[in-house]
Amino acid sequence: MSEDQPTTGQVPDQVREGSYDAAARARLVAVTDEGTQQLAPVGVTGATELAIEKGGVLRIPESDALDPDAADATFGTGETMILNVGPQHPSTHGVLRMMVELQGETILRSKPVIGYLHTGMEKTGEELSYVQGATNVTRMDYLAPLHNELVYALAVEKLLAVEIPPRATWIRMLMCELNRISSHAIWAATNGMDLASTSMMIFGLRERDLVLQFFEKVTGLRMNHNYIRPGGVAADLPEGWEDDVEAVVDTVGARLVDYDHLLTGQPIFRERTEGVGVVPAELLLALSATGPLLRAAGVPWDLRRQMPYLAYDEVDFDVIVGTAGDCFSRYAVRLAEVRESIRIVRQILEKMPSGDYRTQDKKVTPPPRARIDESMEALIHHFKLFTSGIEPPAGEVYVAVESPRGELGCYLVADGSNRPMRMHIRTPSFVNLQSVPALLRGGLIADMIAILSSVDPVLGDVDR
Amino acid sequence: MASSTPLAWRVPELDGVPSAVSCGDEVFFPTRERYVEVATALRRAGFVTVSDLCAVDYLTHLDRALPAEVPKTRFEVVVNLLSHAEARRARLRVMVPEDDPVCPTLFFVYPGTENMEREAYDLMGIRFAGHPDPSRILLPQDWEGHPLRRDYGSGRVPVQFKKAPGPR
Known part of the structure; x- marks a missing residue:
């Protein structure tokens, strides 16, 4: 520290004595200022300065931070302290460990430490054939499994250049939108819980369960469905699915009013979320943020609209x-997205085409069980498909879909065999977590959980 | 979807960079030396976000199809860029040789690559020169090896908690 700065020690004394006024804050900012306390638009700052700005990240190796002998180095001047939140903390949405450096109650720097749920699914994806692959990817983001299956199936289909029947496309869309509803419902539940609105937890889980019951009826499972597969979907929708879906969206739509009563109009909730965790949209773009996090900051970027996949260009939605880019905006965006998903689902109910629910390409889709008994060819196709499997031509492809959390991408390298040479999933939670230090910076420790929750990280999605 | 004008027509820095089209996406193969320069130019051309950065190990597929002037190295760093204004993607594939698995960092152009480069280092062992925090991100700090490499057999390493006392 250079000698022209105020002597250290003054500021914390004042904080301790409770005389924490505007002048003290100004001095505090002066002491802790690293040159770029305020965030300027990316276009103004330029890349080098922007990189320093990312000094919001605590760059010390994990082992050093844990070493008690190194405490002098980190606690040195006595001005700051490093607080460790998690990994076993109910408000970190799983096993996320947040390290925050505090001055008083103000967060100076922070760093998410991840990896506690890493199970090497990308490596596993290289071991499994394309037929088996969907069972693997569906376990990544356990709140939006169908989107994971979808992005994998779309990537394989793009490599294969295989056409999907319209009904399969619309069934996928129906399931994914319902999944978005359930994912946002559980997010609203946990967000309410994090902000001490415990009734919200029950409300959110209640709505999610409605959707999961429908999923169970269609796919046989409440999670990890393995329903969307390369070539179409695993099974057609059951008899009477229209009534079930209508009941789900009617009920959820009506119950969203409860959310408004419980959270939207709730003064305590609004006080804790409005104006909290704001960063400019330019910074979020530079940090590769996507999904509700980016849209809440005013960037109208939704892959369903801007780069349509499935049949999203044939349905009407907003x-x-x-506008504000704060925690409340992110809450409001997600709540409104549930309403838009309901709108999409209602249109799907009207427009659902009839026909095949999977492609008739025999190299991709197994024959019906009955055909195997009567056709040698069908038997061979069945045998080939389940012993070696789908064999896309060599190539590489990147496909992305809009999951409830943002851009979910799949980079697939095929070598002409029945297994991917490399499967990389770009998960929205992993990338959006980079924005957390920027969002937390300069805020209060009391807002940390609200901000973290508003980013909606799913740790299965982060660590894979 | 993809706009019709090839990027090379309006980004002069792409001059001399081999390119290809893969499943409808434009792919460029800059050398390690020109990688950051090309990315910077693409950022100026509207590709303000890195969607994805990952590394690929072509150990068993060194003879893969590439443009003639691109050396066939073991590793590749693959960067998927996104232009929000045009709703368009572009891909960079940077060849990284096995004996010197180092690649310049994109952090100073796209700070959003921070986690992705740490992940690529962690799982594939590509070092990103100049990265502000080149530590492992998913695996423990003291993990040996880089599991996504193709010569790192899965199941080869005993489970980390093997020496922990059993339930009884």
Whole structure:
């Protein structure tokens, strides 16, 4: 520290004595200022300065931070302290460890430490054939499994250049939108819980369960469905699915009013979320943020609209954009997205085409069980498909879909065999977590959980 | 979807960079030396976000199809860029040789690559020169090896908690 700065020690004394006024804050900022306390638009700052700005990240190796002998180095001047939140903390949405450096109650720097749920699914994806692959990817983001299956199936289909029947496309869309509803419902539940609105937890889980019951009826499982597969979907929708779906969206739509009563109009909730965790949209773009996090900051970016996949260009829906970019905007964007998903689902109910629910390409889709008994050819196709499997031509492809959390991408390298040479999943939670230090910076420790929760990280998605 | 004008027509820095089209996406193969320069130019051309950065190990597929002037190295760093204004993607594939698995960092152009480069280092062992925090991100700090490499057999390493006392 250079000698022209105020002598250290003054500021914390004042904080301790409770005389924490505007002048003290100004001095505190002066002491802790690293040159770029305020965030300027990316276009103004330029890349080098922007990189220093990312000094919001605590760059010390994990082992050093844990070493008690190194405490002098980190606690040195006595001005700051490093607080460790998690990994076993109910408000970190799983096993996320947050390290925050505090001055008083102000967060100076922070760093998410991840990896506690890493199970090497990308490596596993290289071991499994394309037929088996969907069972693997569906376990990544356990709140939006169908989107994971979808992105994998779309990537394989793009490599294969295989056409999917319209009904399969619309069934996928129906399931994914319902999944978005359930994912946002559980997010609203945990977000309410994090902000001490415990009734919200029950409300959110209640709505999610409605959707999961429908999923169970269609796919046989409440999670990890393995329903969307390369070539179509695993099974057609059951008899009477229209009534079930209508009941789900009617009920959820009506119950969203409860959310408004419980959270939207709730003064305590609004006080804790409004104006909290704001960063400019330019910074979020530079940090590769996507999904509700980016849209709440005012960037109308939704892959369903801007780069349509499935049949999203044939349904009518609005891309929800926030203005303030604070925690409340992110809440409002997600709540409105549930309403848009309900709108999409209602249109799907009207427009669902009839026909095949999977492609008739025999190299991709196994024959019906009955055909195997009567056709030698069908038997051979069945045998080939389940012993070696789908064999896309060599190539590489990147496909992305809009999951409830943002851009979910799959980079697949095929070598002409029945297994991917490399499967990389770009998960929205992993990338959006980079924005957390920027969002936390300069805020209060009391807002940390609100901000973290508003980013909606799913740790299965982060660590894979 | 993808706009019709090839990027090379309006980004002069792409001059001399081999390119290809893969499943409808434009792919460029800059050398390690020109990688950051090309990315910077693409950022100026509207590709303000890195969607994805990952590394690929072609150990068993060194003879893969590449443009003639691109050396066939073991590793590749693959960067998927996104232009929000045009709703368009572009891909960079940077060849990284096995004996010197180092690649310049994109952090100073796209700070969003921070986690992705740490992941590529962690799982594939590509070092990103100049990265501000080149530590492992998913695996423990003291993990040996880089599991996504193709010569790192899965199941080869005993489970980390093997020496922990059993339930009884």
